[in-house]
Amino acid sequence: MNLQLQMQTQVNTRNHNVAVSSPFHLRSKPHSPISSLAFRSSTVQQPLLPLLHKSNASAFPSKQPIPILQVVSSNSVAVDHAAESSPAKALRRILMSPGIQQLPACFDALSAKLVERAGFQCCLTGGFAISGARLGLPDTGLISYGEMFDQGRQITEAVSIPAIGDADNGYGNAMNVKRTVNGFIKAGFAGIVLEDQVSPKACGHTRGRKVVSREEAVMRIRAAIDAREESGSDIVIVARTDSRQAVSFEEALWRTRAFAEAGADVIFVDALTSKQEMKAFCETAPLVPKLANMLEGGGKTPILDPLELEDVGYKLVVYPLSLIGVSIQAMQDALYAIRNGHVPSPGSMPSFEEIKEILGFNNYYEEEKRYAISTSQQPSHGVSSGACGAQQRSRDDAEQKHRVPTYPADVVEPNSPDVDGNYGSRVHYSGIMSRTLRIVITGRDGVEKLVAKIPVENYGGVGNLIPALGGVNMKALVDEAGDEVGVKLLVDFTDILGDRIQVFLE
Template identity: 35%
Template sequence: MTPSLPDLLRRPGIVVAPGCHDALGARILRQAGFEAIYMTGNGLSASLIGAPDLGLLTMTEMVARGRAIAASIDVPLIADADTGYGNLNNVVRTVREYEAAGVAAIHLEDQATPKRCGAMSGLSLVPPAEHAAKLRAALAARRSPDFLVIGRSDARLVNGFEDAVQRGTAYAEAGADLVLLEMLQSPEEMREAVARIPAPMAFNVVEHKVPPLTAREIGELGFRLLNYPVSSTLAYAAMMRGFAESLRRQGTTLAPEAPPLLPLHDYEEILGLREAYH
């Protein structure tokens, strides 16, 4: 039986959950051996509507993609749930919709509406008491204790490290299953946050925005869950740009310098075509 996310977190070591924006990416990550997957809001905004992560997607759009990704894999899916899409009543519905969709965990962030990707400038935050109330509402709304609620703060780049830790502590005291502080800027900050916040800690790797540490190094600092939210979407965008430029320049997809294409047989294997025939 596939371990639940709480089961994975009870094991020694860090749980690594690479991000993806679609079910194909989720299947590839799972077949590579990862035991948890992350659904990126940034990547979904790019892949669904071709727009930056500015809070443009609705809860129903996010949940629909979460349902499709969760159904395509046999491991826990952790999902971005932005700010909960409104007030406390919206947060209750958000939790119930994500849980019913088969998602294993969500994180709720303390940004004001309209929100932005945590790596962007110009973020604004709600008071920590307001976000703590959302987290309590989310925890009360879940039907299974195995559905985890992660309290996220984007305060580090807005108000500094100390405010981020104080907010993380408030979210832990509100009962969040894990706490996620975005954009910690050094291993020292990371280590101190783990030591001071009374809850298991998650970390998001956004390349060139946080310290360039390996998963092992981040685990050694005391973090329990590690997400790579937008990395695979950046890889996809780089591949697609190279593919488009090569095809436009060469007039063929088979030029020697063109990006390599996955053999059709391998592609069908990823999707389980052989099993579908039985």
């Protein structure tokens, strides 16, 4: 069979007053000394990016394809199909599309799945959030390359949208950066964020930020570009500088221009302090997309809505704390509720069916049916994972879907020990002991969460039914009421969750 090697390349160059590489270039220019990068003040005016939402055309140059080596035979079989559908190419298509793109920062496989289910086109792994979720520790350089690689691999395997990985400062010198880039490619990332901080690093909006020299910062980006080329990958390089807070705004502008010249695909200055600084940054290297960081809850950068950011000139915007922040709050609320004898209300969490759907149980069961085996081939002992198991699960799921949630009945008679250690009798006495206690729990919204009645004779079990009443001497209150007729309010207080708890003698 005759084989013909074909090399397909396309080259498109443009001249600009600043030598800035296209964000979609695939081979970097020969390394130039740092001294050749002329400094320009932020006051120099450069053309603004076109507003993508006002035009169907992209503001960024068309992506040049990687030189593709094809082996063409009589049946015309190409060997680059996998590359054409890579996560990096999907991310580059997003960068070329009109409009700004929002990137919620995920921290594990589940949060990434939720980002995808919400309709976002891509996501970013936040080092701050991953350090907190995986280690329970601050984002101060404590998390390692291996831990970020492992967490990233789990995230990229859980979703079909492209994910950008936060690689901090590359975990060392230029050689470490190359290893990190290669690792993130193998982990399935579409892009990688590299910053110019020293080791150990610090969160960009906290104290203790220090950056390496200009030369070392640029060499990190060049090393990342080299690693990409040597691997044959198309991973997107996002170059970040923390020099705005560590040195000055002018230094941050110089470094991002140098990163663009070195071949970065996206540039990013963290912790800018005003909209004016953001505009000046976006006028730097006009052909290279810019990333904004909207640190929720009180960072140094003003929070702008997506259209405002697009008008300023940004292409990507990251929300680093939204998911980890609301997760912390929701878990704290649930734990307070459980500690006080409640479970989270139905409106505060998904139903069991919804949780199963999010985690993929239904898809698993459907796919499992494809591999079911005949019951006649089952062993005589043990549990099969084939047809019988799948059929039983289908029946169980059907029962679960039609099962009506049960709540406490109007009358509850727990057989629990009373305050004297004796188990309550089921025999009803005459007089006050033949009456009932009505327990009412009302939420902060005024909706009754629970209305329950128990015989007075079983007052000792009230604390087991409602733990918040565990410290109430119900026996003394009942004795004090005596044989008074009518309804008498015995207990009325608000617990730490804001629920009003009342006990009536009826």
